[in-house]
Amino acid sequence: MKQLLYSLLLFSSIAVYGQKAVPTYSHVKYGDGENSWLNIYLAKSGNPTPVVVWAHANGQDVTADNFPAGVWEALQAAGISVISWESVPRITQAEEVEQGEKDFNAVMNWLNAHYKEYNIDVNxxxxxxxxxxSVISFAGANKFPVNIKGAYFVQALPNMAWEVRDFTKDISKTSPLMVMAYAEAPGSKDGHTPDNGKKIEERYKELGIADRFTLYHSLGKAGLYSHLAAFVKKVTFEK
Structure with missing residues (x-):
């Protein structure tokens, strides 16, 4: 499909990046492409750390360098590391979504090969x-054979992304624990309406795994990542 995904640009101003976190390792190559690089933010620990693999939103001059400092501070304090990865910087058409999904797989392959070097727990x-x-990570989060404990998506799967495909078809009974967090309330005319998250929630219910899905809405821009650290701790530290 070649139709432009204009809304992914139109509504990208919702991004809440602010001050950028400083990576431990910057622009590490995970592939041969010009945009095949990632930043690593390592939490200090004597044991291998859980890791959040994060992809940024669209936006003018927004890249994987824009991982928010405030979010990193909360994760770092909890002993959680981060990988922020680059791909096609701004998704505007279906072919770029496909490339982003391929790059996601490449990032996960890189992680599986290099996790020991960075004291990361690949499980x-x-x-x-x-x-x-969220668009370029969603399929892989549900299917990739690395031991993914959960997924936390912000302003997830905006309206026009659904013209690429029906994302509910990516979900199976083995899909991970998932959180979707939105700034607006249900029924919002914003392109990032939580109504899109409700589609995913309904599919989880249909498959009998409703207990694995949580939808947060009406959080405002400042609250979008407010549940991330607690979620990661729950799915990676608690037994």
Whole structure:
């Protein structure tokens, strides 16, 4: 499909990046492409750490360098590391979504090969992404053979992304624990309406795994990541 996904650009101003976190390792290559790089933010620990694999939203001059400092501070304090990865910087058409999904797989392959070098526990992975980031990470979060413990998506799967495909078809009975967090209330005319999250919630219910899905809405921009650290701790630390 070649139709432009204009809304992913139109509503990208919702991104709540603010001050950028400083990575421990910057622009590490995970592939041969110009945009095949990632940043690593390592929490200090004597043991391998859980890791959040995060993809940014669309936006002018927004890249994987824009992982929010405030979000990193909360994760770091909880002993959780982060990988922020780059791909096609702004998704505007279906072919770019497909490339982003291929890059997601490449990132996960890289992680599976290099986790020991960075003191990361490859069996405690949480996938995250905002808007664009949720679109290119969603299929892999549900299917990739690395031991993914959960997924936390912000402003997830905006309206026009559904013209690429029906994302409910990516979900199976083995799909991970998942959170979707939205700034607006249900029924919002914003392109990032939580009504899109409700589609995913309904599919989880149909498959009998409703207890694995949580939808947060009406959080405002500042609250979008407010549940992330607690969620990662729950799915990676608690037994």
């Amino acid at each position: 405690k992975v949480v996938i995250s992404g905002q808007s664009r980031g």
